[in-house]
């Protein structure tokens with residue numbers, strides 16, 4: 699009997715550990731993220747910085763490191779797909795972190811076809827549960 703109890707205890711402990719690691723910051727189910735500008739299909743002049751506007755409803759923005767309920771900071775994904783939702787969003791030229799709580803940013807794009815998408819990350823740069831991301835749009839720089 700003692701053995702059975704200790705097996706149950708170990709099972710419960712490992713269960714709670716895996717739950718703790720899997721727990722992501724909750725987001726409101728009605729959170730809505732969108733790119734306010736540019737529009738999908740927009741043709742943009744080459745050689746000019748592009749101001750990208752972020753739109754967010756039913757959720758707030760907080761700088762990185764600030765753990766406040768129902769908030770996060772923006773990530774602009776350029777020419778890439780959504781990253782895994784259960785780990786930190788990469789930080790590179792395809793994944794821009796707007797960690798100061800910005801709601802717009804300036805980018806420069808080479809001539810050609812590009813995609814833009816927004817993804818919210820929590821104070822630790824991990825996507826929320828459920829993940830909050832915008833539609834992916836395509837822009838043409840010429």
Ligand SMILES: [Cu+2]
Pocket residue numbers: 762771772773787795796797819822823
């Ligand atoms: Cu981030």
